[in-house]
Amino acid sequence: MLISINRKSVVSLSRRVFFSTLSSMQDSDLEEKGDLEQFSGVIHDKDLLRKASNGNLLVLDLIDRGAMEPDARFYMELFKKCTDQGRLKEGQMVHSHFVNSRFQHYVVLQNTVLNMYAKCGDMKMARKVFDGMTERDMVSYTMLISGYSQSNEFREALGLYVEMLRTGFQPNEFTFGSALKSAGGLQSDALGSGIHGACLKCGYEENVYVGSALVDMYTRCKKMAMAKMIFDELKSKNEVSWNALVAAYGRDGEGHNAVKLFSDMKRGGFEPTHFTYSSIFAACANSGALEQGKWVHADMVKSGLKLIAFVGNTLLDMYGKAGSIEDAKKVFYRLVKKDIVSWNSMLTAYAQHGLGQEAVDLFEEMRRVGFQPNEITFLCVLNASSHAGLLDKGLYYFELMRKYELEPDITHYVTIVDLLGRVGQLDRAQRFIREMTIQPTAAIWTALLAACRMHKNMELGAYAAERVFELDPHDSGPHMLLCNIYASAGRLRDAARVRRMMNESGVKKEPACSWVEIENAIHVFVANDDTHPQSEEIRKMWEKLRDEIKKIGYVPDTSHVLWFLDQQEREERLQYHSEKLALAFALLNTPPGTPITIKKNIRVCGDCHTAFKFVSKLVSREIILRDTNRFHHFRGGSCSCRDYW
């Protein structure tokens, strides 16, 4: 609370009262700073003011109107306060006074200014201050290097690091930490090991910051063995060192290793932090290790850590990716404080599950409560509209972006092409591409190509494919799409030509695989897989299922498979697609009535989609299938995507 004082009462204030009044002021009272004018008449004692204000930004007003002149220590406190609170504007104001003060040549103060700009993300100004310094020390270099590395300007950081060495300054543990982060950011093993060598030479290998930075750097350079070795030999470890390694498993989608490390960490007496949990959930999300993720979630609840956005967002994403939309929703609504990523993640989860209407409703709720959407928000909601076939909504939201002063980028355009294509408005999609204000990319034409495959438009498909091949000749996806378009139109010669083209230019098709998690183990299947210990049983199971579903109406759709085989061979191949094997395996190894979740690394084929619908009816089980695009929930003979995918 700012105590309201008028000039008359100020004059009669004792030094003591003045001191305590100013000390009790909060920066949040800044809007009421008009009242400060009342002080200006009585401030003569700068030291008293400095002490009383304790770096309080309220006094900026006094400085600005020349009512007081800070001393060196006061400048320092003000700059630090602006740095800590990220108050760039106030910092600039103090800076402009500082350059006219008699302290302007103090290196330590100039460093503090430099650091303030760097930490507030204004690297241009930080650089300008640095360049303008007549005298620099090692800290000046280190502050600028760390600023660059924290702004992801890794090349600048390392350039400066080299310059620093050339100039003859000795880096310290602070410098090494930032330099290693930059080398990791550039994924440059060569630069990283060079810096590593320098750390050893200077005797910093036992510093816990340097150690963690080394571990992190090597993981980012894909040198996991080296990272682990350094980690194991670290003399001093803390939770950050552990987190660096856990996070690496998160990035690589190695859920099981991450969880194992998590257990080791706890056994070693280290408390997991928000960073740890966040990384674990990301690891489980990316590897589909839902059961383990749930276990760690329970552990976090026990630990008493609050469900803040920082970690809740990752957890939400994990449940979404694992197919459990209900759990994702629970996390979302229990978050202590939602940030933009929370909203976007929830929208993504809805979109992935084909719950377009829910996504649209959530987006409207977001606007209602006054949360500012960003580009990603629109991408999520456009995607959701597209997957649910909500044409008008999608087009409306695309236009709405500009009202929020957001410029659609190429990814938004792709979604609109996809949206128009899915509902079969191919001509309109083509017109939309022609009228785009930005240059169409391979992704744009691939979206149109996929729509042509869906709606069996060979001519436009061939045209779109040509455009894709011009822009990106090495992607196998578009080749396969075109090949399939020709094959299902009976143009086998053309299909063969595309195949040949792929072979000649060395385009490889990613092998399809499906996997299913049962009791903490992940079982992976590829088509015609007979390597699994239960393969005989699995085949028999599927053949039994196939015969049963044929009785209730299943007709194998062979238009999706290799055109060069005869009908019977095609049907044969089709029957042992990886997702069918995974399904048979899951039915053999899970209790009746429980839902089954299967993941696939490419899009589900049309025949498997149909077969899964029949199986869900036959065995009265819910089957959840995640492909690269989205989730399919099969229940009672139909799919949540309403065959829209």
Place this chain on the structure above:
DNA sequence: GTAGGGTTAG
């Protein structure tokens, strides 16, 4: 006065 670890989309 200076340092290291996390999340949404594609």
